[in-house]
Amino acid sequence: MIKKEKITDKKSALLSATLTLVNDHGFHDAPMSKIAKLAGVAPATIYLYFENKQNLINTLYLEVKASFNKFAFNGYHEDMPVKKGFEIIWYNVADYKLNQIKEASFLSQCDNTPMIDEEIRKEGLKHLQPLLDLWEKGKEEGIIKPLSIFVLYSYAIYPLSFLMAMQDRNLYTLDKKVLDETFRAAWDAIKL
Amino acid sequence: MIKKEKITDKKSALLSATLTLVNDHGFHDAPMSKIAKLAGVAPATIYLYFENKQNLINTLYLEVKASFNKFAFNGYHEDMPVKKGFEIIWYNVADYKLNQIKEASFLSQCDNTPMIDEEIRKEGLKHLQPLLDLWEKGKEEGIIKPLSIFVLYSYAIYPLSFLMAMQDRNLYTLDKKVLDETFRAAWDAIKL
Amino acid sequence: MIKKEKITDKKSALLSATLTLVNDHGFHDAPMSKIAKLAGVAPATIYLYFENKQNLINTLYLEVKASFNKFAFNGYHEDMPVKKGFEIIWYNVADYKLNQIKEASFLSQCDNTPMIDEEIRKEGLKHLQPLLDLWEKGKEEGIIKPLSIFVLYSYAIYPLSFLMAMQDRNLYTLDKKVLDETFRAAWDAIKL
């Protein structure tokens, strides 16, 4: 339907504009007027698609988080061997964080600011479950260290956020070889 | 001297108020008026001690970063064996991040937002050198993986930021035993 | 068009309010809030029509200057005899300065204060050219003293500013007869 598409078009233009502005200048310098201008609509139009600024930010957060989670499990099946499954997920995450920098950077900013409502933040996590299940299986099989999922996440996945940030600031660049060594470090950290 | 103390008193009250407000509401909702109120002074008084808001934030960042760096190397000597040295530093960092939550949380927010000038951020890093030197020595001795300092940092130190955040949000708590296991994961990640 | 008129309406209300306030209290005591109030709009509305205060002042200056210049050459033609042409211009200027006191007084204030950007001030002068050309012709014809245009202006036109100021302060009033004598003084000053 043309009409439906048009609506989606404007809404996603707004979300995209917000992503860009928040990344470039931070939450504190991403006014609605600039968002509207960058999206090519009038300020008042934003309020046809979003209740208010908080809702716009929350929506963007959830959407980006969902895209991230979906990306993470691309090619993964529950019944894969633990290491193989982890490897696939890890490389997916690395791929996302190091290449979809805009989105990854935005998530990083959201995860370290009181700007996002705690409730929304929790909702954004729910799609991560398959990875937690995988680790549970790995622990049962004696392959993964018997650590809390928080600790496992902090060593297996979280470091990539740091490397993404360094790359974003042009302080460091990862090539394929280094990426493999980095995966090795992740695996060493969590494997028994 | 009473006078000097008084000055320091007001200045540090302002820094402390800023720390609290930025942590609680984010940079974008920590107006000078609230900072002044929390510090018990008039808004105009802030400008006796800081040039402007950016300067206040920068100053706070550098001060907190300095206190963190100082804390990190407490009890450490250059001529310690690599693992021992790393252990001391790691536990110091863990101690700081998990107990001085306000400060650690603030640093985390600063490191993931464009609110701090890049120049200032770089200045805040310079005291980390001893750890980088230690890793260099470890690499030469064949104890540490031959990885970039960015990768080593991301696996050895950065995960603690995540655990700190989880603890701050009351989602997780580390006891002594878990902390030791967590150290083990860090060491496994970077050791050869 | 109703819409267009409305815009012009508010913009010119703001210009008019600024003129009044700057005249009454000086540039230093004509805050945006008072300007807005006198114009019957909210302070923020000013910024829909003007970039900032300086731009508002500059715009007003140029507009008033333009109206003055236009008024000055009313009924004047290049091919008039020198004395006749000067007479027409002089009486026009006198008419403006002595009757459009608000505008004239504002220009006087602007011309003696660093509040107007020099660049803008220069722009405001460019419409004076026909008078300068007339004087040039008069010099060639041996009717006007061979003096710099600055000197000619200072004696032919500038004195009216003083008389306007005196009248504005109710210290003096010019009637028709005195005006004619005053013109005679102007002419005596510049004629050969």
Added chain:
Amino acid sequence: MIKKEKITDKKSALLSATLTLVNDHGFHDAPMSKIAKLAGVAPATIYLYFENKQNLINTLYLEVKASFNKFAFNGYHEDMPVKKGFEIIWYNVADYKLNQIKEASFLSQCDNTPMIDEEIRKEGLKHLQPLLDLWEKGKEEGIIKPLSIFVLYSYAIYPLSFLMAMQDRNLYTLDKKVLDETFRAAWDAIKL
């Protein structure tokens, strides 16, 4: 007396600083703090010598005006012939306006702003009396046009303010020869 001198010293340093700042940036950008700094005293010290800012400005105005008036009548005697007397006064004024630019420029700014209290402005005029008397005598003797002193002043003296302003802005410079021609214009304007 050393003490008295010291007081005068600070007071005149303040007046001089005010003159400089008002000339350079206008009334609206000559804050007490800058005045104090330029005079080499603490802000609070200003209030030992002047009641408030208005009083400081008024005092400065009267002082400069007095110095101007005194300068104007240097070498003049009541019993001189009218033209000779006028010549002396006119050249004195020209000398002051074209050389003591700072002071003259300040007076010009004051004379065109509502910043100076009308009462003070009147007080500043009282020393001009000898010139008015001279013109009165000239009128009686049939040498000067029978015009109001306001008109005479506007043609005889006021033009110099314009020429001073042009010179101050580096748009024009008067040498001795031009000055003589300019005097001629003044005399032609007012003589019968």
Added chain:
DNA sequence: TATGAATGAGTATTCATTCAT
């Protein structure tokens, strides 16, 4: 006499949001 610290009241400007069209 002199001051540095302190501030209440103000200043220009911004911004999320509304509303008539």
Added chain:
DNA sequence: AATGAATGAATACTCATTCAT
């Protein structure tokens, strides 16, 4: 659905003035 105009409330910052010392 879409918007341009409008604004109340806020924001960072300034300044003339005071006061304890």
